[in-house]
Amino acid sequence: MAKLAPPTAHILEADGIRVELPGGRTLLSSIYLKLETGVVAGLLGRNGCGKSTLLQAVFGPRTVPDASVRLDGRYVYPAYRRPGLINYLPQTPLLPAALSLGTAARWLAVEPAVAFARFPGLLARLREPVGRLSGGQQRLAETLLLLHQPTQFTLLDEPLAHLAPVQLEGLGEEIRAAAQRKGLLLTDHDYRALLPLCQRLYLLNEGRLLPLDAAQPTPQLIEYGYLPGGYAAP
Numbered sequence: 001m002a003k004l005a006p007p008t009a010h011i012l013e014a015d016g017i018r019v020e021l022p023g024g025r026t027l028l029s030s031i032y033l034k035l036e037t038g039v040v041a042g043l044l045g046r047n048g049c050g051k052s053t054l055l056q057a058v059f060g061p062r063t064v065p066d067a068s069v070r071l072d073g074r075y076v077y078p079a080y081r082r083p084g085l086i087n088y089l090p091q092t093p094l095l096p097a098a099l100s101l102g103t104a105a106r107w108l109a110v111e112p113a114v115a116f117a118r119f120p121g122l123l124a125r126l127r128e129p130v131g132r133l134s135g136g137q138q139r140l141a142e143t144l145l146l147l148h149q150p151t152q153f154t155l156l157d158e159p160l161a162h163l164a165p166v167q168l169e170g171l172g173e174e175i176r177a178a179a180q181r182k183g184l185l186l187t188d189h190d191y192r193a194l195l196p197l198c199q200r201l202y203l204l205n206e207g208r209l210l211p212l213d214a215a216q217p218t219p220q221l222i223e224y225g226y227l228p229g230g231y232a233a234p
């Protein structure tokens with residue numbers, strides 16, 4: 001059998017992202033983010049520190065005047081307008097509730113039998129409206145569809161929330177498999193589930209994006225107040 005060629009590696013970089021909130025609080029100011037094919041990057045930070053805002057700014061619908069987003073060194077801002085470059089799971093539901101799950105998959109150019117192969121509970125419900133799935137199932141289905149969409153990069157805002165351990169295990173496998181084809185950025189507060197998936201870690205702290213030691217982030221996360229003092233690593 002002929003071997004499949006490995007995917008071409010790409011680098012997506014973002015900087016120049018400065019966001020001020022009404023009232024003058026600077027939410028994001030010193031940002032340099034680098035994503036690349038084959039790497040799962042994790043984005044951590046306290047509630048309200050600006051993680052979702054940063055993802056929206058990188059994806060592009062949140063316009064930031066001096067933002068620079070570059071694919072392999074070439075300016076691609078807003079990134080979402082470039083076909084096949086990037087997709088994004090927001091914190092809020094993505095798919096229209098009235099659409100059937102199977103139709104939603106086909107709208108996204110994804111074969112549901114492939115995307116949901118590890119999840120028979122989703123495969124059995126392809127004809128049902130998305131809105132009839134439980135909150136966790138809906139989130140899982142949306143995440144799987146974006147992972148399987150043929151984009152070079154995928155941004156996922158809290159994809160692990162509300163999942164049972166067995167689903168987390170399966171989704172972890174899917175995330176690892178997707179990283180063979182694309183570059184990923186995940187935020188999540190489920191630190192224990194997120195950390196084993198990530199080869200790169202960032203902490204958003206007081207508007208600055210700090211690169212962490214992905215092999216041993218706990219001391220830095222305690223120092224910056226993301227983890228409680230005395231936290232025992234899993």
Ligand SMILES: Nc1ncnc2c1ncn2[C@@H]1O[C@H](COP(=O)(O)OP(=O)(O)OP(=O)(O)O)[C@@H](O)[C@H]1O
Nearest residue numbers: 021022027045046047048049050051052053054091
């Ligand atoms: N357009 C806006 N106008 C006013 N405030 C905003 C606007 N957009 C974001 N914010 C505020 O910016 C802060 C950061 O929000 P964001 O959702 O990016 O944080 P987060 O790190 O993703 O939080 P969480 O971990 O709780 O999801 C919040 O206090 C939010 O209310």
